[in-house]
Amino acid sequence: MFRLHPRAGASALTLGLGLSMLTSWAEAQTTLPSVTVDAPQAARAKPARSKPKTRAVAARRPARPLAPLAVAAGRAQRITPSAARDSLNQGPAGQTQTTVDRSQFDNRRSFSVADVLRDSPGISIKQGNGPRDFGISIRGSNARNGFGIRNLVIFDDGFPVTQPDGLSRSDLIDPHAYGAIDVVRGPSSALYGNYATGGALNFRTRPGGTIDGVEYGVDGGSFGYLNNYLAAGKKVGNFEGSLFASDARGDGYIGNSWFNTQTVNFLGTLQVTPDDRFTFKLINNDLTARLPIRSSLNQFNQNPFQQGCATGTTAAPGCGTVTLFNNGFNSAAGTDKETAVQAGLGRDDRRTIVGGRWEHDFDNQTTWRNQFVFDDRNISQPTGSTSAIGDFPSYNYMSDVVRRGDIFGMDSTAYFGGFYNTLTASSDTRNVVPGGNATPGSLSSNLFSTTTNYGLRAREELKLTSALTAVAGIGWETTNLTGRNTAYTYTGAAGATTTAITAADRQFQNTAPELALLYRLNSDWQFRGRVATGYGTPQVSNLFVLPSGASGNNTQLQTQKNLGYDIGADWTPNNALKVSVTGFYEFFKDELVSQATPQSGISYTFNAPRSEHRGVELAADWKFLPGWRFSAAYTYLDEVYTEYVENITNGTVFSFNRAGNKIPGISPNELTTRLGYDQLSGPLQGLGGLVEVQWKDGFYMDNANLLRAPGYELVNLNLHYTTGLVSDYFKTLNLYVEVRNVFDRTYVASANNITNSVTAAGIQNPASVLANSPNSIYAGSPRAFVAGMKIAFK
DSSP, X not given: OOXXXXXXXXXXXXXXXOOOOOOBOXXXXXXXXXXXXXXXXXXXXXXXXXXXXXXXXXXXXXXXXXXXXXXXXXXXXXXXXXXXXXXXXXXXXXXXXXXXXXXXXXXXXXXSGGGTGGGSTTEEEEEOSSSSOEEEEETTTTTTOSXXXXXXXXXXXXXXOSOTTSOBOSTTOOGGGEEEEEEEXXXXXXXXXXXXXXXXXXXXXXXXXXXXXXXXXXXXXXXXXXXXXXXXXXXXXXXXXXXXXXXXXXXXXXXXXXXXXXXXXXXXXXXXXXXXXXXXXXXXXXXXXXXXXXXXXXXXXXXXXXXXXXXXXXXXXXXXXXXXXXXXXXGGGOEEEEOHHHHTOEEEEEEEEEEEEEEEESSSSEEEEEEEEEEEEEEEEEOSSXXXXXXXXXXXXXXXXXXXXXXXXXXXXXXXXXXXXXXXXEEEEEEEOSSSTTOEEEEEEEEEEEEEEEEEEEEEEEEOSSSXXXXXXXXXXXXXXXXEEEEXXXXXXXXXXXXXXXXXXXXXXXXXXXXXXXXXXXXXXXXEEEEEEEEEXXXXXXXXXXXXXSBOOOTTOOOEEEEEEEEEEEEEEETTEEEEEXXXXXXXXXXXXXXXXXXXXXXXXXXXXXXXXXXXXXXXXXXXXXTEEEEEEEXXXXXXXXXXXXXXXXXXXXXXXXXXXXXXXXXXXXEEEEEEEEOOSSTTTTEEEEEEEEXXXXXXXXXXXXXXXXXXXXXXXXXXXXXXXXXXXXXXXXXXXXXXXXXXXXXXXXXXXXXXXXXXXXXBOOHHHXXXXXXXXXXXXXXXXXXXXXXXXX
8 A cells, every 4th residue: 555656766875084082971861761851861772891802802792782771779870882972862961851752652643743742842833835844843943934944953863854954844754653752952053063043853763673573554534634654673683674664645624735745764773793883774755745825814714724716716715826927937928816726836845865874882982973864855846926946965974982981080971073064956946837737937046055064063971979960062163155046037028038146155153062060969859950052054045035035135144043041850759750840041143033925935034133032841741540641741932032123115114123022933832731541451451542632822923013823722532442462473453543623623733924014104004904914824624533553563
């Protein structure tokens, strides 16, 4: 039942580069199963071993398998340098962090990141341009972006899936593939570099030894949704590998939103010698989807699911339309207003990632790691009156050394590394021609661009006392952005062509220090304090889009920077209760903010000189009775401009001071709570259910704070059953049925920022006028029924 797209894959090259290093250590923090609290972790660890001094003896040692970090009497076992390096992507000491474990979503619908990441505080999700394309925001970092994911860095098993231009997309993420997801929050450029102003995510696939066989699953339900998926894995001798593949398709719940997407994700690790490990990574995603046009608030209220929108001339009230040139290049031959169905708007994309990693242990204290990733994003996206077409190949190389030892008798771990990544592309923006199938017309613009980042990182973790750990880190990075944008203008019926060329050659140098203290008062209480910095340079394409959506000179954009303070506490009085609370205050300079333009699918980016982000994050997980479990993830955000004057033109330029205004797109309150029960024994063992409540507060859509997107509360119900099977061929059977949005609420799943406007006299138009601003809103799903089955084979 799998249909894998025939388009090409990619190849990879593994390189080696030696770097000298520092010395240090910080005590690894206890990893508890199914953690949904913000406790630092050391993830997979390998048992400590004694290293013989002679190579002849060492060559006969057996391979050392990865093993979970052992915990006894509240004391963490020392870990190897390789495991310490892994923890830098999963749970860096002193960082505010949450791990969403597979047990929290294994018996639920897990179609996209929206179904699983809400279990972490600090996370906000909004629907993007595609079935699994979601905007993921940490502490509001990406809530103002028009499409994709920016202002955070994403890894898959430690391999970067954020391209050098800072863009990530979640199309390639099928949660069925993963065993855990790590959410690292707060400014993190000292460790993760450019774009990590909000933090980082690390998706960890299931190790092959954990699968130990083959699993087949299928989910299906309302709106034609069907997802077939397969997981296979094994550990044989010195090799461990896992393969995941899925085929998902559906009709969509909004007009013109059907989709068909296939994903493959492979991870394999070979222990070549006792001191050398090679890891290979492959991800491929093919997506074919149709896209609706984003609505204004008034259109959303009239026709949230865009029904009756076959053509522009017969469209029902509330249907969005785009204006297309009849001749494909200018208005000389007239224009046509067409709906998304009529024009054939959509996406036809491929993403291929191939990576390799070599780890070498010099001795029992020192590990050298080299990693290379080839990442190719190929797009054809007629999402509005124009279509974006291009191929974006990128290369990412990093090399680092981790050494564990002691300094003056204090345990320490040191990290030192260098990196280089680059992306060169030529991308076209073409006019869409009326008549269906999103036929491309003449060029609107071409952008040739190169993005290059290179730099160094160093980190020291030192255990000052048995209870107190200090962390210090710094990152330095140079970013080069070059671009040449050619805008095309066609005059007259013959389409005489003129071009306007805008060029940019920008270099940014950024440094990001961080300091943190981690204090474990006793086995119940742990306290965290951190001050850190982040930075994010503009994307080359941002430099050539004007507020009108037309091509032009926006090359004055600067790097956004933030300085953040975190203070938090983790309380774990017993195995049944875990509570974590974190308060943060972040100061932004030149924050990059995006807002929709009058041209559908095109966003304009500007710098807000000063802004402040502050808030509170709370996570709780309480197993209060046998079989019963209550969890909650709550985020409070208060984010405001403190210095920003906005200029709006209507014949004359009028200026408005936005200082003190809320930053649009930021929901001040978000909460996900879940109450579940699982029968632990008896004839009904394995039967369980849960009720989930999601609350998202309303938020402003514009800089003047005149128009609000409404908030919502959703209730989801789930019933599931898991049982072992007595068979020579089968191991387990999992079944579930789920009702989502039980009370059939109509709600805003995504609202891009809109532009304020003024009258000829310079008076700002009120909310009643702004409510007609198009290209902003996607509705969320109405009530939906989903059922799934998964069977594991021996």
